[in-house]
Amino acid sequence: MKLEEKIIDSLVFETGRGHRLQTCFVSFLLIVGIALLDKFTATNFSVFTLYLIPILYVVSRNEVLLGYGLTFSCSAISEFLDLVPGESADAVVIVWNIFRRTAMLAIIVFFVDMTIKLMRRYHTIVEGQDQFVCRYRPDGTLSFCNSNYVETHGINRHSISEYSIYKGIPEEDRKQVRRALRELSVGKPSFTVEHKIVMPDGAIQWQRWNHRAIFNKRNVVTEVQAVGRDVTERKKYQELKEQFDKIMLHDIKGPLTGIIGLSESLIKDPELTERQRDCLDSIKDAGYRILYMVGSTLDLYKMENGFYSLDKEEVDLFKLVQASVQNYRPHAEAKNMAIDVCLGNEKICQPLEYKISGDKHLAFSLLENLLKNAIEATPCDENIHIRFSSTSKQLCICNKGEVPCEIRDKFFDKFVTSKKLNGTGLGTYSAALIARMHGWGIRLDASVPGQTTICVAFEETA
Known part of the structure; x- marks a missing residue:
């Protein structure tokens, strides 16, 4: 069997009966190429191959071009039949020109076809959106x-x-x-x-x-x-939830005040045993903590909505840090860790005068949130370092434990937390909100592997 017959049989077998017409045209192009091999140099054959690729692609996908291709094929055959012996060289030129025109047409149709498809796809995507x-x-x-x-x-x-x-x-x-x-x-x-x-x-x-x-x-x-x-429905739900939270928190303050007042009155009874007095102290302290949390939540709501009024004054930051450390020392000791307060790298042994301008209540809340967050994130038997800067009004809280890479960019966003038991993701968010309210700078430094540092610059920025 001749080479061209094998090619035709192979193509017809592979493509099936439904594509025999296209197969015939493709086979014709291949046969012409084989017939012209003797006339081509290596360079010309490369050009022939480049022309053949778009023809094969477009013909296999476009019925209109198939019609043009068959017309050109018939034209080429007619040219061959009209030639007299001895004019085979002219026949090669004629077939080559027809083949080249077919290839150029295939290239044009290819790009037009792709452009139309891209436009249709873009139109379908955009118009099909519910956004x-x-x-x-x-x-x-x-x-x-x-x-x-x-x-x-x-x-x-x-x-x-x-x-x-x-x-x-x-x-x-x-x-x-x-x-x-x-x-x-x-x-x-x-x-x-x-x-x-x-x-x-x-x-x-x-x-x-x-x-x-x-x-x-x-x-x-x-x-x-x-x-x-x-996002109207989400906004309505959010506003409804905020109103409910605000009313609930406001209403909780009344009963809490009664519990605190009653426990303070009972403690004054001289007939109480030491154990009873300790229990009442615990009730009173728990009541104050809940009352403080309620107040902080209401303050957070006011700050988020832009109607919190700052009560700025001169604040002794060192005393606030001492009070915060004292409050959280039992939590730290439960994990066998110490909280070191330093000026630079030197541990502070004497009272330090370190004044800033700000709302005392909010500054204390910021420190407690950051310290609580550090204690929760630090592994047992590791220490926490609170460092005052000796050159600027800056405080850094440094602890072991690494912030996961996936939340570093949104570390101060609301509800962002990772692998913390009972974590709400509100501590660092609240601290950042308080800092922004004052014009202070706050940043996360996770450049040291296995360590987390949060720095607050208490100097107002523009």
Whole structure:
């Protein structure tokens, strides 16, 4: 059996009856290539192969091109039949030209086909989203939006350039979005924001948007791509929960005050035994701790919502540290650890005057949160070091135990915790919130393997 017959039989067997027509054309191209081998140099054969690849790909996927290919094939055969003996060289040129034109057509169809498929895929992804997708210019003018955005926001798709991204957003929230847009740069190409929006029917909706800038070659923002979603239900639930927590915490303070007052009155009874007096002391201390926790939670709520009023005064930070260490010493001793207070690397043996400006109550809460967090994270039989800086108003709490890599970037976020029994993820969040309220700096240093250091700079930053 001849080589070309083997090729045809092989291709027909592999592709099946449904593709015999395409197989015939592909086989014809291969046979032409084999017939021309004697006329080709190594370089020409490489060119022939490059032409053949797109033809094989496109013909196998495109019925329209198959028709063109068969037409060219018939044309080539006709040219052969019309030739007289001795003109085989011209026949080779004719077939080669037809083959080259077919290859160029295949390349064009290939790229057109891929472009159409990409456009359809992009359209399917964007239009199939239940989220809002839009693109807008730096001045806020819309340049594109998907169907969900159009239907929800009451926009005419044929005149989207007449609408702005700020449509329906209250003025206070607009300022927040504009401020974030001005801060966009190559180093900070995106931002996320939640805001209210007045819908066409007058209803108030909460939306969460992620905005990402598109830059030109000069790193100037030309457009911004934004994806948003409706978070109204989550916001309603969150507000309801906050109101419930606020009422509950407020109502708990009444009974707690009664328990504390009653225990203080009973302690004064001279007929009490030592054991009874100790029990009443424990009840009183527990009541004060719960009352303090309730107060701290209410303060946290006020700080989160921006209506906590700082009561700044001159505060002796060293005395606050001593009081905090005294409160948590039993917890440390239970794990066989010591808490060392140092100035630089030297342990402090005498009282130290270390004054800062701030809210005394909140500063104490910050220290207790960080110290409690350090005790919980430190392995047994290891010490904790509290270091005052001798050159600046800075305090660092250093302990053994490593913060997992996956939470380091969000260490001070709300509810972030890892492998801690009964951990809530509120201690470091509360400390960071208090620091920000004062304009203090707070940071995590995990550069030393197996060790965690949290530093607070008590100097106000701009």
